[in-house]
Amino acid sequence: MKKNIGVYIHIPFCARKCAYCDFYSLQGSSVAALMPKYHKALLRHIAESAQQLRGYYIDTVYFGGGTPSFYGAGRLIELFEALKNTGSVLIDCEVTAEVNPDSVTKADLLKMRRAGFNRLSVGVQSADDGMLRRIGRLHNFSQAEEAVVNARLAGFRNVSIDLMYGLPSQSREGWADTLTRAAALKPDHISCYGLKLAEGTELYTFKDTPFIPDDDTQADMYLYAVEALSRFGYRQYEISNFAKRGFESRHNMKYWRGEEYISFGAAAHSYVGGLRYNYIADADEYARRIMSGDPVVDQTEEISTREQASEYLMLGLRTVQGISEEEYRAIYPCSFEPIEDKLKFCAKHGLAVKNDGRWSLTPRGFLVSNVIIGEVLESQTQQHAILARKLRPEQEEMQIGMTMFDKKQDEIPLFQGI
Numbered sequence: 001m002k003k004n005i006g007v008y009i010h011i012p013f014c015a016r017k018c019a020y021c022d023f024y025s026l027q028g029s030s031v032a033a034l035m036p037k038y039h040k041a042l043l044r045h046i047a048e049s050a051q052q053l054r055g056y057y058i059d060t061v062y063f064g065g066g067t068p069s070f071y072g073a074g075r076l077i078e079l080f081e082a083l084k085n086t087g088s089v090l091i092d093c094e095v096t097a098e099v100n101p102d103s104v105t106k107a108d109l110l111k112m113r114r115a116g117f118n119r120l121s122v123g124v125q126s127a128d129d130g131m132l133r134r135i136g137r138l139h140n141f142s143q144a145e146e147a148v149v150n151a152r153l154a155g156f157r158n159v160s161i162d163l164m165y166g167l168p169s170q171s172r173e174g175w176a177d178t179l180t181r182a183a184a185l186k187p188d189h190i191s192c193y194g195l196k197l198a199e200g201t202e203l204y205t206f207k208d209t210p211f212i213p214d215d216d217t218q219a220d221m222y223l224y225a226v227e228a229l230s231r232f233g234y235r236q237y238e239i240s241n242f243a244k245r246g247f248e249s250r251h252n253m254k255y256w257r258g259e260e261y262i263s264f265g266a267a268a269h270s271y272v273g274g275l276r277y278n279y280i281a282d283a284d285e286y287a288r289r290i291m292s293g294d295p296v297v298d299q300t301e302e303i304s305t306r307e308q309a310s311e312y313l314m315l316g317l318r319t320v321q322g323i324s325e326e327e328y329r330a331i332y333p334c335s336f337e338p339i340e341d342k343l344k345f346c347a348k349h350g351l352a353v354k355n356d357g358r359w360s361l362t363p364r365g366f367l368v369s370n371v372i373i374g375e376v377l378e379s380q381t382q383q384h385a386i387l388a389r390k391l392r393p394e395q396e397e398m399q400i401g402m403t404m405f406d407k408k409q410d411e412i413p414l415f416q417g418i
């Protein structure tokens with residue numbers, strides 16, 4: 001029986017680099033010449049993958065970037081047509097495009113809606129025009145409002161907006177104002193991302209200066225967003241994502257549930273048939289190789305059942321739906337008890353909850369999710385060591401002996417605490 005799969009298409013072009021962005025995207029004078037070449041390569045790559053795609057039903061398509069709207073509605077529609085020509089796109093497929101308010105018109109949105117696009121993700125980021133300039137955005141808030149209004153007029157019934165907090169010199173009041181004005185646009189879905197200062201970005205030079213809100217202030221802004229958005233009718237369903245009921249992103253849920261997705265474009269990642277692989281992060285070279293029939297895969301990794309179980313824990317604990325013993329043991333037949341012990345400890349401190357047999361983190365737990373997930377994964381590693389010893393006592397003992405001989409005890413993380 002055919003399985004469902006998501007498709008991601010990466011458009012690595014932007015009108016200008018934002019001051020905080022470390023995604024793979026290109027801008028500048030060379031982009032105009034590269035776009036047609038890249039586009040041809042994407043069309044060919046999709047056509048060449050038709051046979052593989054025919055083994056699946058495509059139930060979500062996501063055009064991300066970069067800035068897909070800067071690439072142009074016409075090109076996006078051609079890519080979606082190429083996908084439809086594979087004969088695998090389901091009629092009720094969720095089809096999302098990321099758009100920026102400065103590069104999308106009402107006419108573009110009408111064309112996209114008619115071609116079958118049914119979800120938009122609008123990069124709004126802030127309602128404060130001074131802030132938008134500070135972080136290098138090319139639009140103001142009234143353009144963002146116009147983009148959302150135009151999306152509705154074009155017939156989009158599923159509109160998401162992206163917001164950011166912890167921005168340079170942002171106050172709690174400024175963030176509250178952004179949330180209120182963003183919710184007034186009545187989007188169906190809101191993503192809220194905290195600023196992360198990545199090396200190499202323009203804003204990185206301000207790291208550890210008073211210009212950037214500290215961790216405590218950012219945490220405060222996050223908790224405020226959870227509370228305010230709930231008041232406005234948005235239910236949190238993942239660390240950074242909030243939606244009206246029924247408007248959760250089906251495509252992104254695939255990532256968090258460890259489901260399959262296949263990608264096209266430079267730097268894009270896929271997860272198909274237990275293999276994770278990514279294409280080279282060079283749009284020009286990606287286009288050249290596709291057109292000359294050379295391989296474009298940069299790295300491939302086979303995901304073992306144990307790794308699948310780790311990912312289940314890691315990704316599941318990012319969502320409000322959380323994790324369950326039954327689902328975990330269906331992937332990996334190992335005791336859930338030590339994992340549950342860690343979560344019980346977290347529950348005592350208000351960081352985790354158990355409802356109907358499922359464990360999930362609370363908003364306070366999400367704030368320290370990296371630490372909690374690290375602890376949970378460590379207890380899984382210890383269980384794995386016990387299971388491995390039970391299954392292969394002789395080999396395992398030999399291995400332990402050799403390892404102990406080679407290393408000091410405190411350098412053997414696998415066997416700590418057993």
Ligand code: SF4
Nearest residue numbers: 014017018021065066
């Ligand atoms: S528009 Fe998006 S991808 Fe492009 S530079 Fe800005 S944040 Fe990065």
